[in-house]
Amino acid sequence: MELVLKDKDFYKKLTNIALPITLQNLIMSSVNMVDTLMITQLGDANIAAVGLANQVFFFFSLILFGVNSGSSIFVAQFWGKKDVKNIRRILGLALLICGTISIIFTIGALFVPELLMRIFTDEKDVVEIGVQYLRVIAISYLATAVSFTFNTALRSVGQAKVPMFVSMVALVINTVFNYFLIFGKFGFPEMGAAGAALATLIARVVEMILILYITYNTRNALAAKLHELIDISKDFVVKYFKTAAPVIINEFFWSLGTVMYSVAYARIGKEATSAVQIANTIQNIFLVLSRGMSNACAVMIGNEIGAGNKEKSIAYARTFIIIGPALGIILGVILFTSTPLIMTLFNNVSAQVYDYTTKILMVISITMSIKIINGLLVVGIFRSGGDTRFSMFLEMGSVWLVGVPMAFFGALVLKVPVYWVLALVSLEEVVKAAIGIPRLLSNKWVRNVVEHM
Secondary structure (H helix, E strand, O other): OOOOEEEEEEEHHHHHHHHHHHHHHHHHHHHHHHHHHHOOOOOOHHHHHHHHHHHHHHHHHHHHHHHHHHHHHHHHHHHHHHHHHHHHHHHHHHHHHHHHHHEEEEEEEEHHHHHHHHHOOOOHHHHHHHHHHHHHHHHHHHHHHHHHOOOOOOHHOOHHHHHHHHHHHHHHHHHHHHHHHOOOOOOOOOOOHHHHHHHHHHHHHHHHHHHHHHHHOOOOOOOHHHHOOOOHHHHHHHHHHHHHHHHHHHHHHHHHHHHHHHHHHHOHHHHHHHHHHHHHHHHHHHHHHHHHHHHHHHHHHHHHHHHOHHHHHHHHHHHHHHHHHHHHHHHHHHHHHHHHHHHHHHHHOOOHHHHHHHHHHHHHHHHHHHHHHHHHHHHHHHHOOOOOHHHHHHHHHHHHHHHHHHHHHHHHHEEEOHHHHHHOOOOHHHHHHHHHHHHHHHHOOOOOOOOOO
């Protein structure tokens, strides 16, 4: 199988899809960095509370990601066939599922926020701040579900610039209102962590309104009428879930596993939780390019499979898996060498949080390349190729048989510092790549899931 390393068309497609997604993620991660810097001025308890409260949203968003990843397999392949009618059916089904999930999470965060916070920590000050944050942020979940669904579908039909523009506007609003509401500037009330939640709520409602307005004003492939969204037969739903269910289950248990990591880190103390929160915010900035690449990989491969170009999809996949590690090495070296400079932004945190964060970033920089490989394998290649059952077992197995046991073994048995626990957790990435790469080379992952729909 020949690679397409010198194929200009490959790089043109990659740039057109990956660049807007990368810019969107970069803006989002940069704003999250600013948010984190603002919260750090309120003290370690606030950093820990917002970080742990956001684990509920993180769990929620990854379930949405699972639903929409499953849906994007169909949207990308239907787009390869230019089948707009079925794209709109998939969009309607995704909106129904994501809307239902958002209502469940909203009820939980509104009515039992203290119970949710105590899953992570018993520290009274952290719980109290987290409860205030959750009760406000919960109202944003439905708007988030609608925006998430449309954003993912737009990328799958090659319109990644729209989500990028909308996110830019929404995230600027988020930053501005964070400043106003956290610190009580320009006549706004000083709300602390709850102000950060209200700023996010405002931004997500604006994001939803904008994405719907642009979609329907431009009358693109997703500008469906209500009857087109609900024109779903039982047979259609069965075929959808046959492919999408493993992705949804995968994301549910993968995100639950990631939440369990946070539980393990919280058992070490709020300083450990704060350090992980800060390090993850920094890591997200360094991963924006790879996430853009993974999304572009998924769309490009899905389009080619839908169009019946199996050999080209395989060539694309193998090319991506060469580019990915090279990018990971470059990003890892940059993060490793720039960590002392980055940490000057966080001089106001406690000495222990500062030390933990610095060492966690060192661990992340060393494992950067293998994280990017696994992102491409699972999100970019196996799912878009329709090999959802294998990717489910690969991710769930590595998280629950390796990552979660290592997290609690390190935190509760060995009682080592949080950066060593993070290093132990990273062993799951090694296992995932060792099993995933042979599957890629076997070509068994290529499946046209829309051929008979």
